[in-house]
């Protein structure tokens with residue numbers, strides 16, 4: 516069984532950035548990746564300084580090349596089990612049958628976007644059904660936009676989307692808008708449509724509008740939808756990592772979880788992380804991981820040194 520300093524589960528921006536830092540720090544590092552980054556459906560990635568507009572796959576391909584250049588290993592595969600091992604640190608079980616061990620773990624498995632059950636929504640995801648105004652807002656600026664409301668925080672989200680257009684409609688189930696929310700939306704000229712959405716109207720491979728249950732169609736060019744973020748954190752909770760009241764694994768600022776030796780970074784622990792912040796979190800975790808390994812290396816060296824050390828006697832200590 517192969518043994519590594521660090522096994523990284525998940526080869527998106529967070530995992531590959533960590534791997535690059537660790538490989539350059541001369542650590543043996545293995546990235547295991549199932550090849551489904553969250554933004555795979557997007558044609559372009561925005562907001563990453565110096566890489567704005569790059570197809571997401573190209574960033575990862577360049578990242579893989581850089582990691583391998585420094586000796587980091589990357590294997591395509593899905594990890595389906597992690598276990599603490601008193602001898603080596605941790606065992607990593609890959610679904611395809613391979614098993615490796617590692618002194619430390621970094622989990623960067625991202626999150627899943629769960630969309631409301633509206634016909635047409637999933638099919639148009641990342642095209643004209645969008646979730647992140649910072650990722651896509653500029654590309655649909657000044658168009659007829661909509662926000663699928665009705666969930667906690669959706670009105671505030673609509674107010675943010677409003678920055679990109681003066682023609683915004685907020686769709687909400689009837690009877691749940693508070694008076695204050697209605698005033699806030701109206702004050703910034705956001706249209707309010709109360710009703711049940713039947714489906715999205717698609718024509719010629721473009722969103723044309725939002726159809727309500729009474730048959731009325733509200734023309735829209737793009738629809739912003741706040742998804743429910745679900746962390747891919749089964750591997751972490753399986754190891755016993757602490758979670759908050761919403762089920763998200765908690766870490767310190769470096770990504771250290773409550774389980775010694777286990778770190779996590781990127782969307783798996785932070786739904787707000789953009790590509791650049793996920794990469795930054797991976798990098799910060801790598802620096803902390805390396806420091807933790809150095810501490811262990813020092814401990815081991817001192818123990819080994821202590822066992823083999825025979826102090827040289829000074830002349831005054833010599834027996835007569």
Ligand SMILES: Cc1cc2nc3c(=O)[nH]c(=O)nc-3n(C[C@H](O)[C@H](O)[C@H](O)COP(=O)(O)OP(=O)(O)OC[C@H]3O[C@@H](n4cnc5c(N)ncnc54)[C@H](O)[C@@H]3O)c2cc1C
Pocket residue numbers: 524525526527528529530547548549550551552553554555556557559560561562563592593594595623624625626628640641647649650651747780781782783788789790791793
């Ligand atoms: C449609 C869309 C468009 C977006 N556009 C932008 C944008 O323009 N700019 C921006 O900054 N952000 C954008 N984002 C957000 C961006 O996707 C995330 O910020 C980023 O992907 C987070 O990186 P990550 O490394 O944490 O997770 P991910 O990129 O999701 O990587 C996680 C990796 O872990 C792997 N994995 C999961 N489970 C396992 C397992 N058990 N074993 C092995 N591997 C596993 C996955 O296959 C994946 O490769 C967008 C998101 C979406 C949904």
